Amino acid sequence: MADPADARAPLGPLHGIRIIEIAGIGPTQLCGMLLADMGAQVLRLRRPAAADPGVDVPDRVNLMNRGRPTVDVDLKSDPGRESVLRLCESADAIFEGFRPGVMERLGLGPDACIGRNRRLVYGRMTGWGQDGPMAGRAGHDANYIALAGALHGIGEAGRPPPLPLNLVGDFGGGAMFLVTGLLAALLEAGRSGEGQVVDAAMVDGTASMLTLFYGLLAGGLWTERRQSNLLDGGAPFARCYATRDNRFVAVCALETEFFARLLKTLSIDNIDPADQYDTDKWATHHEIFAAAFRSKTREEWSALLSGVDACATPVLTLSEAAEHEHARARGTYVDIDGIRQPGPAPRFSRTPAEARRAPPDNNSAARELLSEWGLREDEIRQLV
Secondary structure (H helix, E strand, C coil): CCCCCCCCCCCCCCCCCEEEEECCCCHHHHHHHHHHHCCCEEEEEECCCCCCCCCCCCHHHCHHHCCCCEEECCCCCHHHHHHHHHHHCCCCEEEECCCCCHHHHCCCCHHHHHHHCCCCEEEEEECCCCCCCCCCCCCCHHHHHHHCCCHHHCCCCCCCCCCCCCHHHHHHHHHHHHHHHHHHHHHHHHHHCCCCEEEEEHHHHHHHHCHHHHHHHHCCCCCCCCCCCCCCCCCCCEEEEECCCCCEEEEECCCHHHHHHHHHHCCCCCCCHHHCCCHHHHHHHHHHHHHHHCCCCHHHHHHHHCCCCCCEEECCCHHHHHHCHHHHHHCCEEEECCEEEECCCCCCCCCCCCCCCCCCCCHHHHHHHHHHCCCCHHHHHHHC
């Protein structure tokens, strides 16, 4: 791994961008990691009394805190508040993930921060948004994707929808839209010289990701009965099947040519490829596929399907995914201080992203950053 002090080390595309992260968990935490991976100089400010809320994850394995130093700041104190405002004077962006009104009550709302730096981009991450009848209510990932309509379409018919990890709301509808909004606003600020507020709400981001399905629904190509559609497990050629060893294979052979190859590889000769989209036959086809996959282990099917364009792959665990030959060939996972974890994404040809520091970072990195941002030595001593 490149030494960050090495002038020859590659610099990510956000090199030179200064961003303040008001520490939180979930979407803001991932947002900070992604920005740091892409080369931004991110300074993570954490409330000391609260530490990191939620599940008590040891610092060393709290991997989404990688790549930037953490400094404890009492946001309720006058010196702490003034320190944040001083940092805003040198920053390009700041983002937070509190309920609406919290930062204003701390004296660190958009007006106060942008008042110190008119080019500052102010990112806000919430579940429900900054306004609306539910803006002030508590909630978590499952609540946001439930109200957005995403959760209803996930899972088996006749059973409660399962929680799809927190990838859909927290990270997909939250962190990714906050990153996108921050970068878009930074580009615009570079042209206009004016900052603005980015209101990223998980319920909005999740709704945006459902655009495809609203189109299908409007065109009569989607029903609101779970597991009765092409992409929700209703189609026998787009779902997961159990193998003889009670593991699973994921099938998504949507096109006729891939469907035909799947039938051939599974030695299924009692399904006509021309009947692939005949929904009246889907139940029967499902039973045939289920019986076929039950006849071999997952690894036996993996060997048979390897190199065949049938759009069928083994369902891997986290540990297995990191060891798969494709991931190893691409270097998808990296080791930082002996802990394996996903490396930066996406990839850049000229200014590659890099996960440079493991969490937690030491005080020397924080001191160096604070000095670069214009804080005096007495101010730095107070913070670090």
